[in-house]
Amino acid sequence: MKQLEDSQLETFDTEYVNDKRWQIIKEQIERDxxxxxxxxxxxxxxxxxxxDRLLSNYPKSRGTxxxxxELLLSKNKSNSRKNLICDSVEHLAQLDGKYDLICFNWLLHHLVGNSYSETRRNIAAAIEAVIPLLTSRGRVSIFENMYNGLLFDGLPSHLIFTLTSNQAIAGFTKKMGANTAGVGVCFLSQKQWVETLNHTSLNLLKYSDDDKWGIPLKWQIFLHLGNIRCGHFWLVTQTC
Ligand SMILES: C[S@@+](CC[C@H](N)C(=O)[O-])C[C@H]1O[C@@H](n2cnc3c(N)ncnc32)[C@H](O)[C@@H]1O
Known part of the structure; x- marks a missing residue:
């Protein structure tokens, strides 16, 4: 899998779970x-x-x-209930712990391989890889961006992947605002995410939508975008 450079990763030193998104996941956690x-x-x-937010809201919780x-991990506040592991999702099978809750917050679209289809396989493999790590009451939580096509649902996903993963035009895509220029990014439509999840051994318990984003018309036309929004999937293993 390809890895972004530190200069690209720096922009992820932020928190995407705002108060509205927190309410979405909080409701699921407090029910289960x-x-x-x-x-x-x-x-x-x-x-x-x-x-840190999970640990401070749930003082009996512990997490990894x-x-x-290394750059982003080094920004972590230390906490006796928090453990850090510097490794790639490719090695998830080697973890020996079991977890009640496994979260993927805006990670899966970064699992870029040498082609679009390899990237889609990387995404599915990462989801499958956490299933053996779940406890009997385990839940999987996924926050992702839904890039829904105007007429052809999956077209924005293909276009954005092709443009951002092309090293020859990385200077151009970077100027256009793509932080992942030269490496690639694989946003999927809501239907594509659901399809991906349907091929795993997880069952969807709840899907929640966030608000639609405003997209400039030129981008909407160029990338064949119907709408973009963030969505949340709350899943359980089929055996639970
Ligand atoms: C968009 S950021 C999201 C960060 C965080 N989850 C959040 O919501 O603020 C994507 C994160 O995935 C990490 N990442 C990308 N590829 C990875 C891989 N193969 N294995 C583990 N982490 C990876 C990046 O280092 C980065 O921290």
Whole structure:
């Protein structure tokens, strides 16, 4: 899998879970772990701000942040209930812990390989890889961006991948505002995410939509975009 450079990763030293998104996940956590005593793994958890929020809201929780960026992991506040692992999702199978909650917050679209189809396989493989790490009451939580096509649902996903992964035009795509220029990014439409999840051994318990984003008309036309929004999937293993 390709890795972004530190200069590109720097922009992820932020927190995407705003108060509205927090309410979405909080509702699920409090229904399924009413005592607040759960363990979690935040895959691609970067600077740890989301883990810190879980730890401070649920004082009986304990968690691990896994990320392959030393830079982002170094931004983590230390906490006796938080463990850090510097590794790639490619090695998830080697983890020996079990977790009640496994989160993927805006990670999956970064699992870029040498082609679009390889990238889609990387995404599916990362989701499958966490299933053996779940406890019997385990839940998987996924925040992702939905890039829904205007007439052809999956077209923006292909276009954005092709443009951003092309090294020859990286200077141009960077100027156009693509932070992942030269490496690539694989946003999917809501239907594509659902399809991907349907091919795993997870069951969708709840899907929640965030508000639609405003998109400048020129981008909407150029990238064949119907709308973009963030969505949240809350899943359980089929055996639970
Ligand atoms: C868009 S950022 C999201 C960070 C954090 N989850 C959040 O919501 O603020 C993507 C994160 O995925 C991490 N990442 C990308 N590829 C990875 C991989 N193969 N293994 C582990 N982490 C990865 C990046 O280092 C970065 O922290």
């Amino acid at each position: 772990f009413p005592e607040g005593d759960f363990t979690f793994l935040d895959v691609g958890g970067g600077n740890g701000l989301f883990a 942040v896994l990320d392959n960026s």
